[in-house]
Amino acid sequence: ETGVTQTPRHLVMGMTNKKSLKCEQHLGHNAMYWYKQSAKKPLELMFVYSLEERVENNSVPSRFSPECPNSSHLFLHLHTLQPEDSALYLCASSQDRAGVGDEQFFGPGTRLTVL
């Protein structure tokens, strides 16, 4: 596997379920990100981890819980979601910060549907 991979690619869950999204990067990068992509809205940054430490947390509801066990893996744990949480969830990684011009490499996303 190369680049940034995400599993599963599609997920349908009920409002009472607990599930997890997984992201893995094979690029040796130091930073990893979770974004939410909804139709007709800009990408919303949810969380950023740098060297396994959370550095950004944009007022995301507690029903989303990130975990970064090492610099190559990032999880998003989901629990008691709402229908409005249905979206494409993108994982990305970068060597360093976008604020020094670093490119973010994106995964293919997980299409989440909450019933």
Added chain:
Amino acid sequence: AQTVTQSQPEMSVQEAETVTLSCTYDTSESNYYLFWYKQPPSRQMILVIRQEAYKQQNATENRFSVNFQKAAKSFSLKISDSQLGDTAMYFCAFIPYSGAGSYQLTFGKGTKLSVIP
């Protein structure tokens, strides 16, 4: 707070023609980075081109070039000799240089470009 505006939700272009996608942004910062990302249908988002604000010269990458007008806070993307594989959503993004929150890109809503055979 920074904002990024892409005023064209959808555009189309004939194959082999040239098309320009618009992006404007609002910031009080003097140095920053601007990016164009491309998201093809059902495929991963990739970087098309980036520009550092203190560099006067417009960035180019093969058929892709930008027209960066710092005073006007405009950062348009020109695609020359359009190809079917250029069909995608295009996102403009902004970040201040290396300050607090320098992991957080601000994205526009995107422009859906269709290349017509």
